[in-house]
Amino acid sequence: xxxxxxxxxxxxxxxxxxxxxxxxxxxxxxxxxxxxxxxxxxxxxxxxxxxxxxxxxxxxxxxxxxxxxxxxxxxxxxxxxxxxxxxxxxxxxxxxxxxxxxxxxxxxxxxxxxxxxxxxxxxxxxxxxxxxxxxxxxxxxxxxxxxxxxxxxxxxxxxxxxxxxxxxxxxxxxxxxxxxxxxxxxxxxxxxxxxxxxxxxxxxxxxxxxxxxxxxxxxxxxxxxxxxxxxxxxxxxxxxxxxxxxxxxxxx
Amino acid sequence: xxxxxxxxxxxxxxxxxxxxxxxxxxxxxxxxxxxxxxxxxxxxxxxxxxxxxxxxxxxxxxxxxxxxxxxxxxxxxxxxxxxxxxxxxxxxxxxxxxxxxxxxxxxxxxxxxxxxxxxxxxxxxxxxxxxxxxxxxxxxxxxxxxxxxxxxxxxxxxxxxxxxxxxxxxxxxxxxxxxxxxxxxxxxxxxxxxxxxxxxxxxxxxxxxxxxxxxxxxxxxxxxxxxxxxxxxxxxxxxxxxxxxxxxxxxx
Amino acid sequence: xxxxxxxxxxxxxxxxxxxxxxxxxxxxxxxxxxxxxxxxxxxxxxxxxxxxxxxxxxxxxxxxxxxxxxxxxxxxxxxxxxxxxxxxxxxxxxxxxxxxxxxxxxxxxxxxxxxxxxxxxxxxxxxxxxxxxxxxxxxxxxxxxxxxxxxxxxxxxxxxxxxxxxxxxxxxxxxxxxxxxxxxxxxxxxxxxxxxxxxxxxxxxxxxxxxxxxxxxxxxxxxxxxxxxxxxxxxxxxxxxxxxxxxxxxxx
Numbered sequence: 032x033x034x035x036x037x038x039x040x041x042x043x044x045x046x047x048x049x050x051x052x053x054x055x056x057x058x059x060x061x062x063x064x065x066x067x068x069x070x071x072x073x074x075x076x077x078x079x080x081x082x083x084x085x086x087x088x089x090x091x092x093x094x095x096x097x098x099x100x101x102x103x104x105x106x107x108x109x110x111x112x113x114x115x116x117x118x119x120x121x122x123x124x125x126x127x128x129x130x131x132x133x134x135x136x137x138x139x140x141x142x143x144x145x146x147x148x149x150x151x152x153x154x155x156x157x158x159x160x161x162x163x164x165x166x167x168x169x170x171x172x173x174x175x176x177x178x179x180x181x182x183x184x185x186x187x188x189x190x191x192x193x194x195x196x197x198x199x200x201x202x203x204x205x206x207x208x209x210x211x212x213x214x215x216x217x218x219x220x221x222x223x224x225x226x227x228x229x230x231x232x233x234x235x236x237x238x239x240x241x242x243x244x245x246x247x248x249x250x251x252x253x254x255x256x257x258x259x260x261x262x263x264x265x266x267x268x269x270x271x272x273x274x275x276x277x278x279x280x281x282x283x
Numbered sequence: 284x285x286x287x288x289x290x291x292x293x294x295x296x297x298x299x300x301x302x303x304x305x306x307x308x309x310x311x312x313x314x315x316x317x318x319x320x321x322x323x324x325x326x327x328x329x330x331x332x333x334x335x336x337x338x339x340x341x342x343x344x345x346x347x348x349x350x351x352x353x354x355x356x357x358x359x360x361x362x363x364x365x366x367x368x369x370x371x372x373x374x375x376x377x378x379x380x381x382x383x384x385x386x387x388x389x390x391x392x393x394x395x396x397x398x399x400x401x402x403x404x405x406x407x408x409x410x411x412x413x414x415x416x417x418x419x420x421x422x423x424x425x426x427x428x429x430x431x432x433x434x435x436x437x438x439x440x441x442x443x444x445x446x447x448x449x450x451x452x453x454x455x456x457x458x459x460x461x462x463x464x465x466x467x468x469x470x471x472x473x474x475x476x477x478x479x480x481x482x483x484x485x486x487x488x489x490x491x492x493x494x495x496x497x498x499x500x501x502x503x504x505x506x507x508x509x510x511x512x513x514x515x516x517x518x519x520x521x522x523x524x525x526x527x528x529x530x531x532x533x534x535x
Numbered sequence: 536x537x538x539x540x541x542x543x544x545x546x547x548x549x550x551x552x553x554x555x556x557x558x559x560x561x562x563x564x565x566x567x568x569x570x571x572x573x574x575x576x577x578x579x580x581x582x583x584x585x586x587x588x589x590x591x592x593x594x595x596x597x598x599x600x601x602x603x604x605x606x607x608x609x610x611x612x613x614x615x616x617x618x619x620x621x622x623x624x625x626x627x628x629x630x631x632x633x634x635x636x637x638x639x640x641x642x643x644x645x646x647x648x649x650x651x652x653x654x655x656x657x658x659x660x661x662x663x664x665x666x667x668x669x670x671x672x673x674x675x676x677x678x679x680x681x682x683x684x685x686x687x688x689x690x691x692x693x694x695x696x697x698x699x700x701x702x703x704x705x706x707x708x709x710x711x712x713x714x715x716x717x718x719x720x721x722x723x724x725x726x727x728x729x730x731x732x733x734x735x736x737x738x739x740x741x742x743x744x745x746x747x748x749x750x751x752x753x754x755x756x757x758x759x760x761x762x763x764x765x766x767x768x769x770x771x772x773x774x775x776x777x778x779x780x781x782x783x784x785x786x787x
Contacts (some may be wrong), residue, residue, distance in 0.1 A: 035769075050709055058330075059311045059314055059316055059330075059563045060314040060318055060330050061315060062563055062564040063315060063565060063567060063568060063716060064584065066714060066716035066717075067716050067762065069714075069766070070714045070715065070716060070761060071714065071760070071761050071762065075635060076716065077637065078563075078564050078604075079560075079604075079606060079634075080605075081605075081607050083606070083640045084638035084639075084640050084641055086605060087637055087638045087639065087640075088637055088638065092636060100330075100331075101331065101332075102331060102333045102336060103332070103333050103357060105607060128328060128431040131311070132496075133329065133336075133339055133340050133343060133371055134292050134331070134339045134340065135335035135339065136333075136335045136336050136339075137336055139613070152723055171728065180772075192651070209322075210322045210323065210521065211319060211322065212315060212318035212319050212322060213318075213327065215314070221765070239290075243575045251500060254518075254519025255522075256323070256517060256519070256520070257319065257322060257323055257514070257517055257518065257521050258319065258323065258514040258515065258516065258517025258518040259514055259515075259517075261319070261514075261517075261762070262514055262762040262763055262766055263763075263766075264439075264761025264762065265760060265761055265762025265763075265764065265765075266381050266758075266759050266761065266762040266763050267760070269714065269760040269761050269762070270759075270760055294765075311563045311566055311580075311582075312566040312570055312582050312670065312700060313567060315567060316567060352583075352584075353584075354585045354587070354588060355584070381582060382583075385588075385592055386580065386583070386588035386591045386592065387591065388587045388591075389586075389588055390584075395712050398551050404555070422639070437571055438611050457726055461574075462574045462575065462773065463566070463571060463574065464567060464570035464571050464574060465570075466731065483697060506770075507770050508769060508770025508771070508773040509571065509574060509575050509769055509770065509773050510571065510766040510767065510768065510769025510770040510773070510776055511577065511766055511767075511769075513571070513766075513769075514766055526581060
């Protein structure tokens with residue numbers, strides 16, 4: 032799997048070179064942090080959710096993130112328009128079904144979106160279980176990925192990525208990552224940034240998770256708690272290089 | 284009052300052990316910071332304001348925060364639904380009538396909410412004055428607490444907590460706390476987190492204010508300005524222990 | 536131009552003394568950061584966008600910021616009401632036409648607002664080009680400023696400020712400022728804070744840009760990446776004094 036770590040470094044370098052614009056329909060809790068993480072990775076964030084202008088923003092974007100953490104009617108309308116444009120223009124998109132296990136209405140909406148060919152679906156175990164209406168085992172996610180022509184990226188202490196034929200697991204990260212809001216959202220955004228420069232969903236999903244996991248480990252070495260960790264994480268992502276990825280990636 | 288400091292340490296330990304979910308209907312300015320402060324305390328935040336799903340989120344929550352800093356029709360509808368469910372399910376809730384002195388419409392709404400049995404109302408002096416339509420003296424707050432079956436927590440340089448029969452004052456804190464947005468909102472959220480594990484409103488209000496005040500003093504010792512203070516505050520809250528509370532609490 | 540640096544120090548001191556309230560109709564991505572930057576400068580932020588209460592908030596404010604980064608119908612209604620009240624009450628206001636080059640609807644709205652006598656319009660080159668429907672040269676901005684009775688502040692590596700008869704350029708700042716979300720929004724907010732205490736738009740625009748640029752240089756000396764830079768920037772703005780402004784201002 033060392034070629035995947037190497038590949039991640041190359042794709043990150045491409046992000047920094049091309050500065051793709053990643054349009055994020057995401058929740059208001061994490062907008063600022065997500066924007067700063069995308070900037071740290073070298074991408075350019077935009078975040079409007081207005082139905083009147085979402086089409087223009089998505090048409091000119093290099094990738095799209097649809098995060099369901101804020102679930103108001105305006106955002107749902109915006110998602111519908113955004114996905115039509117993304118399909119027309121070939122903009123790759125990532126689905127992040129935040130906390131759908133807490134809300135049947137949100138889960139139904141997420142399931143309908145999963146049928147619209149997201150390149151990657153990133154979620155934790157509880158969210159995937161709600162999405163597929165069953166235990167989110169590796170086998171179930173293989174099946175989901177094949178059935179939906181997507182890549183499933185299940186994050187947790189050890190992340191699992193599958194496109195139905197290949198699986199990778201990523202063991203990078205740090206316990207502080209569960210104590211900062213928006214880390215999962217940042218993972219999804221970072222995957223979208225990688226997709227923006229190279230539309231190979233399996234590699235982008237693995238790459239985004241390895242990159243954030245390694246940055247998290249570097250940040251944790253300097254942090255004194257979850258507050259300083261969040262700050263160090265942005266710094267570490269901005270400074271992340273191939274050498275650190277090769278040395279630290281825990282891929283299997 | 285040393286038993287209150289001791290008690291605060293015990294309740295904080297319970298929060299870390301049980302990881303209660305605190306649902307926050309709060310303003311978009313502070314959502315990220317509030318979520319990070321709750322996580323630092325050991326609680327799990329959720330923050331949807333969608334009327335379609337708020338009932339599900341509140342029914343499964345261990346405590347509810349209603350913060351009026353963003354006052355749009357959707358949030359008002361969500362508050363109405365949330366309080367019905369909270370009453371049915373016995374979910375304790377905290378009212379934070381942000382800046383109601385600037386907005387008659389918001390003040391009227393806050394007064395109607397105060398009649399729906401919040402366990403604690405936390406506000407600064409100007410906000411309490413607008414809420415009770417008179418000077419927010421200790422005597423007036425005693426009366427308010429008795430009349431509304433609640434605990435009033437008036438924060439400022441010295442905080443006052445009263446349930447109408449008991450009063451406590453908390454003299455912890457630091458001037459930096461007035462230079463960071465969302466500190467008052469974080470106090471209210473922290474009180475909700477304590478209420479989630481032990482529904483004793485007087486102790487929860489005192490505990491939340493002591494905990495944040497002591498964390499603020501520790502953070503200020505390391506901070507170089509309000510920016511680093513906000514970061515250190517999250518770290519200090521995450522590391523707060525009984526020893527620090529006992530040594531530093533200024534309760535009377 | 537050294538008198539402008541001196542003047543900036545004096546106006547910043549006035550902000551700290553008078554603590555003006557700056558009402559911000561701004562986007563949800565940057566609300567928290569903008570609020571903290573205003574607090575660091577000594578001002579008091581308020582941020583409601585509810586059409587029901589915006590009139591009360593603006594009537595009591597010392598300055599108003601209209602930032603178009605979030606463009607929902609509620610915010611547009613709020614802007615309309617806010618500008619009526621601002622005109623009636625003589626509240627100075629700043630227009631920040633965020634990303635209008637990406638959205639024709641937003642650009643049309645921004646052009647209509649530019650006709651309602653903002654004291655200052657702050658934007659980057661692409662935004663100004665969309666606003667004036669042509670290249671945002673110094674000559675074009677002179678003409679725009681005269682035609683709209685305003686001051687144009689075009690920010691970038693070197694900032695240009697013009698009221699049509701006078702021009703100033705500000706060469707302060709650091710590359711990290713392009714890697715943190717909301718720096719432009721903070722520049723506009725800071726200009727509004729200066730306008731709140733001394734309604735001299737040319738000086739306020741220059742002053743806000745010099746202050747943030749110098750704070751950015753000081754912050755960059757301590758930062759290890761864009762995450763720590765954002766924290767250091769708040770600290771540096773809070774500590775900014777006349778000596779630093781005089782020593783570092785690059786005005787011509």
